[in-house]
Amino acid sequence: MSVGVLPLLLSLVFPACGKPGAQGVTPPGVVDFDHLVLPKTPNKALAAPAGFSPPPTVITPHYRVSQGKLFGIVGEVAASEPRTYKLDAYPARFQAAFVARSKAANFPDIIEVAVRPAPSGGSELILYSHSIYGQSDFGVNAARVKAWLSAIEARVVKDQSAAQ
Template sequence: MSRFVMLIMWFIAVVGLTFAGVRFSGLLDSMLPPGEPEITRFSPEMTLPAQPNFYLVCGGGHCPPAIRKVESPVFPVSAAQLFSRIEELAAGMGGKVTFRNGETLHIRFVVRSPIFRFPDWVDLQASPVEDNTSQLLAYSRSVYGADDFGANEKRLKKFIAQLSALTAGARASQ
């Protein structure tokens, strides 16, 4: 092998080992602090970022006009039951809960990307629709970067699918 190829291989090994050390030491988490945004109030007047690094799930006129959103399905459980299921699923997302309000049925957590540990904020709230039915209000947004490359949309659509599966059994048991 030429010296140049050996030098390149050595450089790649050093950079890789340095990144692994920083990544797994928790240093990236302190280098990329999530901050603490204001508590999300789902409403048509809600302020959204100008850049496409967020995604919304809304229903019942709770959200502003936005391209990056999907209508929430109506779940066959009360808002309190939906909130319990939201908490179950949120625990499995690997995030750190920073806010929980059982009265407003609102939970917020910060979740980090698996490799580079970029933080994203996720707000989830159960909202009543009619007797024993409810909807999910959700807002997922990236702290860093002008684009999320679809990560927030993917996260919330996966969450809706899991929530739908978890509440489907409630319909049969009622």
């Protein structure tokens, strides 16, 4: 896996652009989503259950599957996304992080994921997608969160149908 000429030139200013896959991106480690502080810049999107603080960009549904099942589905969806690579994983905590790179310039974004037990049973999901560089993302992170949620929901429904 290599990068093109444009990413190599950009790496003079943005070092992670010149690296392939998840290389050059610092893993976030275990994230304390209960105390998440979002930057004031618009280059991010947060998907979380209703009532979550800080207020999410997108409300995630209640999933009627176990934490382990939902965490596995999220991993499958991430693996199916183009130019997306695993950065970090804490399966015992149902947390993971991924790097998604832009096609032309190889700019990295980080997607942090947490699956929690829902108070009424089943699971709830938090997705936090954000850019490493820049102030604006041209809506890429919000579009990514929505696309992932759609793919996750489709897989949950498929798995539930297959189990019946």
